[in-house]
Amino acid sequence: MSSKRSGVSLTEDEMPRKWYNILPDLPEELPKPKDPEEGESRVEMLPKVMINECLGQEFSEARWIDIPDEIMDLFIQAGRPRQLFRAKRLEQVLKTPAKLYYKAEFYSPTGSHKVNTALAQAYYAKKAGFERLTTETGAGQWGTALAYAASLAGLETKIFWVRAVHDWKVARKNFMRLYGGDVRASPSNSTKVGRELLKENSNHPGSLGIAVSEGMEDALDDPQAVYCLGSVLNHVLLHQTIIGLETKKQFEKLDEYPDMVISCLGGGSNFGGFAIPFLGDAIKGKKIHFIAAQTDVSPNLQGEYRYDFADHGELTPMLKMYTLGHKTEMKPIMGDGLRYHAAAPIISLLRKHGYIDTIAYPADEKYVFDKARTFIQSEGFLPAPESAFSVACAIDQAIECKRRNEEKVIAFNISGHGFMDMEGYTEVLGLQ
Amino acid sequence: MSSKRSGVSLTEDEMPRKWYNILPDLPEELPKPKDPEEGESRVEMLPKVMINECLGQEFSEARWIDIPDEIMDLFIQAGRPRQLFRAKRLEQVLKTPAKLYYKAEFYSPTGSHKVNTALAQAYYAKKAGFERLTTETGAGQWGTALAYAASLAGLETKIFWVRAVHDWKVARKNFMRLYGGDVRASPSNSTKVGRELLKENSNHPGSLGIAVSEGMEDALDDPQAVYCLGSVLNHVLLHQTIIGLETKKQFEKLDEYPDMVISCLGGGSNFGGFAIPFLGDAIKGKKIHFIAAQTDVSPNLQGEYRYDFADHGELTPMLKMYTLGHKTEMKPIMGDGLRYHAAAPIISLLRKHGYIDTIAYPADEKYVFDKARTFIQSEGFLPAPESAFSVACAIDQAIECKRRNEEKVIAFNISGHGFMDMEGYTEVLGLQ
Numbered sequence: 001m002s003s004k005r006s007g008v009s010l011t012e013d014e015m016p017r018k019w020y021n022i023l024p025d026l027p028e029e030l031p032k033p034k035d036p037e038e039g040e041s042r043v044e045m046l047p048k049v050m051i052n053e054c055l056g057q058e059f060s061e062a063r064w065i066d067i068p069d070e071i072m073d074l075f076i077q078a079g080r081p082r083q084l085f086r087a088k089r090l091e092q093v094l095k096t097p098a099k100l101y102y103k104a105e106f107y108s109p110t111g112s113h114k115v116n117t118a119l120a121q122a123y124y125a126k127k128a129g130f131e132r133l134t135t136e137t138g139a140g141q142w143g144t145a146l147a148y149a150a151s152l153a154g155l156e157t158k159i160f161w162v163r164a165v166h167d168w169k170v171a172r173k174n175f176m177r178l179y180g181g182d183v184r185a186s187p188s189n190s191t192k193v194g195r196e197l198l199k200e201n202s203n204h205p206g207s208l209g210i211a212v213s214e215g216m217e218d219a220l221d222d223p224q225a226v227y228c229l230g231s232v233l234n235h236v237l238l239h240q241t242i243i244g245l246e247t248k249k250q251f252e253k254l255d256e257y258p259d260m261v262i263s264c265l266g267g268g269s270n271f272g273g274f275a276i277p278f279l280g281d282a283i284k285g286k287k288i289h290f291i292a293a294q295t296d297v298s299p300n301l302q303g304e305y306r307y308d309f310a311d312h313g314e315l316t317p318m319l320k321m322y323t324l325g326h327k328t329e330m331k332p333i334m335g336d337g338l339r340y341h342a343a344a345p346i347i348s349l350l351r352k353h354g355y356i357d358t359i360a361y362p363a364d365e366k367y368v369f370d371k372a373r374t375f376i377q378s379e380g381f382l383p384a385p386e387s388a389f390s391v392a393c394a395i396d397q398a399i400e401c402k403r404r405n406e407e408k409v410i411a412f413n414i415s416g417h418g419f420m421d422m423e424g425y426t427e428v429l430g431l432q
Numbered sequence: 433m434s435s436k437r438s439g440v441s442l443t444e445d446e447m448p449r450k451w452y453n454i455l456p457d458l459p460e461e462l463p464k465p466k467d468p469e470e471g472e473s474r475v476e477m478l479p480k481v482m483i484n485e486c487l488g489q490e491f492s493e494a495r496w497i498d499i500p501d502e503i504m505d506l507f508i509q510a511g512r513p514r515q516l517f518r519a520k521r522l523e524q525v526l527k528t529p530a531k532l533y534y535k536a537e538f539y540s541p542t543g544s545h546k547v548n549t550a551l552a553q554a555y556y557a558k559k560a561g562f563e564r565l566t567t568e569t570g571a572g573q574w575g576t577a578l579a580y581a582a583s584l585a586g587l588e589t590k591i592f593w594v595r596a597v598h599d600w601k602v603a604r605k606n607f608m609r610l611y612g613g614d615v616r617a618s619p620s621n622s623t624k625v626g627r628e629l630l631k632e633n634s635n636h637p638g639s640l641g642i643a644v645s646e647g648m649e650d651a652l653d654d655p656q657a658v659y660c661l662g663s664v665l666n667h668v669l670l671h672q673t674i675i676g677l678e679t680k681k682q683f684e685k686l687d688e689y690p691d692m693v694i695s696c697l698g699g700g701s702n703f704g705g706f707a708i709p710f711l712g713d714a715i716k717g718k719k720i721h722f723i724a725a726q727t728d729v730s731p732n733l734q735g736e737y738r739y740d741f742a743d744h745g746e747l748t749p750m751l752k753m754y755t756l757g758h759k760t761e762m763k764p765i766m767g768d769g770l771r772y773h774a775a776a777p778i779i780s781l782l783r784k785h786g787y788i789d790t791i792a793y794p795a796d797e798k799y800v801f802d803k804a805r806t807f808i809q810s811e812g813f814l815p816a817p818e819s820a821f822s823v824a825c826a827i828d829q830a831i832e833c834k835r836r837n838e839e840k841v842i843a844f845n846i847s848g849h850g851f852m853d854m855e856g857y858t859e860v861l862g863l864q
Contacts, residue, residue, distance in 0.1 A: 006508045009442070010441070111851065179809060380580050425606065
């Protein structure tokens with residue numbers, strides 16, 4: 001495979017067959033989830049709402065975890081292995097000496113990387129005998145991915161969708177319904193948490209934290225249902241390492257290795273999935289610069305490193321994370337998948353140890369979408385609004401390389417496509 | 433590669449490096465374009481509006497035509513080679529003994545197979561020194577693909593878009609604009625043909641034939657501009673043979689060969705691109721059943737085989753085609769890319785010789801979208817409304833195989849995704 005070409009494919013035979021679990025390689029032991037000082041135990045409640053296999057993976061000490069054949073086949077059917085592209089035209093436009101490579105997670109049946117863990121979780125849930133999945137969604141990508149995975153596994157899904165996003169993403173809502181998903185605007189009337197918030201404000205815009213609470217409560221109330229989370233937790237990041245493991249193989253084919261690894265970060269599942277296999281090398285001493293591209297609306301990696309709840313309603317155990325506080329109000333943005341108060345514990349710990357830098361882009365998204373337009377016009381792909389942050393960060397670094405005349409290899413992930421999010425580009429860039 | 437898996441990838445090294453030109457292999461010589469009995473010569477006008485390299489390919493007698501390295505690289509950057517999937521879950525749902533395989537043309541940067549010829553035409557236009565491309569579009573897929581290809585090549589584009597579709601596909605319109613495309617509702621005020629039609633009816637819904645006339649007139653009026661067509665012509669089908677050639681290689685890897693080859697057909701570019709490499713084998717005696725899935729609104733392969741214009745305004749030469757007549761009014765549908773009065777000359781000739789069957793589905797699209805829903809829920813991909821016809825036809829044939837207990841291998845093409853066409857599914861299936 002010549003590095004002169006624009007793309008590197010893998011065959012099914014070249015796909016990684018194990019996920020990489022970074023837990024045993026972390027520079028210190030990952031702080032365990034804990035209970036708040038008052039109230040019922042959330043830690044003891046976990047086995048009642050979560051898939052047992054996932055809970056086992058959450059605390060596993062095995063460095064490599066076999067991907068079951070059935071999940072491998074689901075990955076293939078979902079379009080894996082995905083290509084790694086050299087952004088040659090973008091490099092020319094930027095006149096940068098840097099080499100830019102991007103991973104095509106956007107070639108996904110539902111539009112994003114979220115399918116990777118959705119397929120795994122639906123498979124394990126079906127195997128454990130459940131009939132229904134419950135979850136939350138913010139931007140809608142996770143809800144779509146889980147509705148898709150559930151449909152393939154023959155399971156039902158109920159999706160609590162942050163009302164502020166639910167109400168305008170009509171196409172995506174109907175896409176979830178096409179898979180048979182039961183979609184509710186959150187806060188909803190179908191949970192106690194939801195009803196109480198609606199009593200205060202019948203038009204409550206909701207938040208990801210609130211939707212998490214509703215999804216968990218719904219699963220707690222029904223023994224046939226199990227709760228699935230699309231980000232933050234260790235097992236979710238584990239499933240997503242397929243992205244970075246494929247990317248590493250593709251760099252091996254190119255006989256290259258990235259100097260910089262960049263992606264956007266909300267809860268941390270796409271950043272983690274892409275970066276963790278490289279972070280493992282960094283812990284062993286390899287010099288790599290990791291940057292998480294965030295929004296000023298929720299620059300969680302610039303928050304405090306402390307124990308906090310993962311949800312608004314305080315149903316989850318407390319996790320040690322960089323957090324802005326689980327009750328913080330954050331303005332809705334187009335890249336709403338990035339709007340979350342805290343970063344995954346694994347990412348947070350590695351941030352604390354200095355492995356991960358972060359940059360927060362202005363909340364109006366004009367800066368980010370303008371950079372995305374440069375990418376779209378040179379490379380031709382339409383990134384999801386969230387992924388536009390990853391693109392903007394990579395472009396900024398490529399410009400910095402030009403200024404310093406450095407021939408760095410920059411790898412970035414494009415976690416999803418924006419075909420169903422054109423309203424965002426239209427409004428922010430004033431296309432209409 | 434085991435046929436038990438859900439997908440077959442190729443690497444860049446395994447990609448076909450030549451297009452297959454079926455002209456020398458046709459059972460009789462393809463009738464040449466001709467002029468109408470009155471008026472100026474359209475045939476002599478062709479070199480003034482068309483790209484010279486494409487015009488040469490239009491009448492080439494070479495069986496294999498090298499794909500230039502630059503176009504190979506553009507194909508790779510556009511996500512080629514694309515996967516071939518085994519529809520195992522769909523087979524299970526249908527309880528059919530047939531083996532169903534579908535080609536993933538939907539993993540395209542703009543959403544459809546149209547990029548294959550768009551990239552080639554933009555490359556040749558740039559090489560020939562043009563600054564601007566003009567074209568028409570119906571469903572919008574071709575216009576998007578050309579705006580994309582022009583953007584990558586550093587060219588401008590003007591797109592005349594059938595008003596009936598232009599007015600409701602707001603997201604797709606803004607997507608074209610994001611690439612820098614100049615999008616006009618057709619009939620428009622910027623051409624003579626357009627102005628005359630608007631004088632009759634200021635809210636004229638337009639048609640693909642009218643938009644073709646406008647695109648040609650616009651190119652005729654500007655020496656820096658050249659006209660590009662997205663279907664019907666021989667060179668367009670030639671560029672699209674990359675789809676079928678890849679698919680053949682994938683079947684070789686599987687040690688299988690299709691008994692049936694199915695796709696939807698409007699003008700014929702996706703059907704042709706997918707089927708022509710197999711049609712070449714059929715002409716040599718291989719027994720393969722080809723079916724073109726069409727709409728009752730424009731079942732052009734059930735029309736008359738005769739010379740007709742390709743456009744409403746009679747600016748094109750006359751081509752020998754199966755046609756419903758170039759002035760026929762056809763009701764807009766959701767799968768509007770299938771709404772065209774005639775089928776490509778190559779496809780028409782092979783139809784005349786009995787190689788290609790056709791089926792026309794009801795105009796309300798409920799039957800087709802219901803079948804597509806079965807596919808979506810079992811295989812997980814959202815086909816474009818046009819591609820839903822291909823899916824419905826493959827499902828019907830799989831059910832027929834069940835009735836007859838036949839283990840046929842059925843190959844079908846999914847030419848595009850429906851992420852930007854959810855309104856169609858929503859309305860027809862009553863999801864809202």
